[in-house]
Amino acid sequence: MSTYRSPFEQLRAKFDESDPQCSACGYVDDDGSWRVTTTGSRVRYQFVCPTCDAIDTREMRL
Numbered sequence: 001m002s003t004y005r006s007p008f009e010q011l012r013a014k015f016d017e018s019d020p021q022c023s024a025c026g027y028v029d030d031d032g033s034w035r036v037t038t039t040g041s042r043v044r045y046q047f048v049c050p051t052c053d054a055i056d057t058r059e060m061r062l
Contacts, residue, residue, distance in 0.1 A: 008043055012036050015045055015058065024054035034058075 015034040021027070027049055034045045045058040 008036065008038075011060075012045060015047070020047060022049035022052060022054055023056055025049060025052040027051040 012034055020029045020032045022029070029047075029050055032047060032050065034047050037044045037046070041062050043060045043062065047056040048054075049056075
């Protein structure tokens with residue numbers, strides 16, 4: 001049984017476990033995590049590179 005409460009938290013954990021490498025500069029942030037925001041019909045996961053401030057976004061429409 002999963003320790004996460006919702007499918008959104010499970011997906012965020014999956015992103016956090018993935019290789020957090022910046023697509024712009026190549027920096028690997030082993031301690032980084034994804035931010036989650038929602039508008040009700042969309043869920044947006046974003047990773048902000050601490051080196052170059054590039055933003056990697058994944059978005060799901062509900």
